Amino acid sequence: MMYQIYTENVNQDKVREILEDSVLGYCMFGGVGAYNGKPEKSLMIVLVNVTRECCQNICKAINLVNKQECCLLVELNAGICFA
Secondary structure, three states, rough: OEEEEEEEEEOOOHHHHHHHOOOOOOOEEEEEEEOEEEEEEEEEEEEEEEOHHHHHHHHHHHHHHHHHOOOEEEOOOOOOOOO
């Protein structure tokens, strides 16, 4: 299973620490998004080979450090292989 987490980009170093303590590998991309109609700097995090529970725990930790209501967690049921 592949997951994407979308969150506000306000504490990138702390988010990276959360990821490094939680998973063996990840990709993190910066961009611009909006939440409740308000533009904000955003992070998209891609995780492969992890459980939904692990991703939910990561989201909870990110919410705490970012002092935000929630992250967007997307579960992608796609064929994935490492080549």
